[in-house]
Amino acid sequence: MSKDPFARVVAAIATPFQASGTGVDLELFSAHARWLLGSGCDGLVLFGTTGEAASLALAERKAVLEGLIERGVAPGRLVVGTGCCAVAETVALVVHAAQRGCAGALIVPPFFYKGVSEEGVRRCFDAMIEGCGTDLPPIYLYHIPQVSAVPLGPDLTGALIEAHGERIAGYKDSAGDWTNTAEIIRRFPQLHVYVGSEAQLLATLRAGGAGCISATTNVQPQASGRLAADWRSEAADTIQTGLTTVRKAMERHGQLISSTKAVLAEIHGEPAWRAPRPPLLPLGEAEEAALLAEMSELGLAPLGQSVS
């Protein structure tokens, strides 16, 4: 890495909706962002997969970013998910994030068409970067092929770096395939590489990666922050084991975004947190009870009480 990463412990922050089911709840959202940044996270990804970016309208995404900044969330701590199917819309969101002083833009490639060529994906990034002109923050490539169905593998990453140099600042690997993560870190030492789960945080830091950007960091920022601070210490493996145990428990109980939101409702004592937007659904009652019981056993407690 040519420079220090903007952050090492990054929550893919979940997005709370108003109980009425209409808009984003900016008060809950900004309170959660400030809590994460004061509890171990040094960065946030706004509007990632966990943030339900795809379920938010373009205008809403701009308004929410502005609302968070107005409520004291530092834009320099935010990388904003901006990838849309239409390049012109990605450009609009990237430019907006740049003009608000955000730390970067995390970009999933257009995801409607399947089986597209790497050349086609490269041209989307070319057009996007050209369209942004000078309003271009550091670009983070978002590899999540199990959702987007459009991979950003090592060869395509190399082609993008060749074309755009330092404008490609980083890479988020959410594929869950360590082979790919390790290859990206090895082949592109100039990139800030983030793994998509804190279960691989220690491995990523040891391999020379930047850190993690993770859904479940929403619920365990403290231990994640401790690991990033102490990863060269003797305690590192023990902290990692604790993080991994919580992560695996979260993965066992239903859709990960919904289970993250269920735990956040408990941590913050705010039931409105439970509900994602459709097509996602809240956890069922029994599933939620089982999840919360397991989280309690693992030491995750409501905010204000002792938190793991």
Added chain:
Amino acid sequence: MSKDPFARVVAAIATPFQASGTGVDLELFSAHARWLLGSGCDGLVLFGTTGEAASLALAERKAVLEGLIERGVAPGRLVVGTGCCAVAETVALVVHAAQRGCAGALIVPPFFYKGVSEEGVRRCFDAMIEGCGTDLPPIYLYHIPQVSAVPLGPDLTGALIEAHGERIAGYKDSAGDWTNTAEIIRRFPQLHVYVGSEAQLLATLRAGGAGCISATTNVQPQASGRLAADWRSEAADTIQTGLTTVRKAMERHGQLISSTKAVLAEIHGEPAWRAPRPPLLPLGEAEEAALLAEMSELGLAPLGQSVS
């Protein structure tokens, strides 16, 4: 079917881009729309998969619809593809199409999240229909799971009809699985069911379906129209065989949207037609030459000369 369908031979009209690579070419677009409607099509789907809807920005989709209407394309002949990932954006496009007097809205469910529940998809349609209020044109369900990864199968279709009655007017089946098409036609006789390829047009009409909405109807509207007019005649099977032969040839030569655009460039004598937006790419030279040679053998000739 409770009423006559709005049309039987429907091209999923391709979208031409300006040679400069920026905007939609409204002159080429409206000329092609008028040609299709005068050559055998009695309806068009604007902004389907073939129309590269996903690669167009929301504002652009509205402006293009208005531009086509201004150039004499009758909105009553248009069903508009309006499905976005964010329900609020689908609502905006559906309301816009309704206010412009379009014949309907073809809606693919939100397609970013994978493995979502039928209940979650149903709630998206519920919210969309509620959000449109009285600005709701007839709704056509768009089943294209090989692209969207979110199926709209018979049970979900039944649930939507139960909840929304006659507002669910039709169904486009692009899955290429005749079992599903036949089941939808049999279980929901009130729906106008369109198959996604004119290779199944005769089978669809014989089974009681409404017709086809197809990419390749862009290049063979005449024979498609003839089949819809004469499907009870002795000539029907022969006409179907001709349609199917052209369709299969198109499918053999590269990505179907790109091959459709290559043939349209030839038919209209307008090279700008060739280029899709990334992530799609134009056919390579050799592929295009092979396709056009085969089309020529099959009797598809430039516009103004004898066209099959």
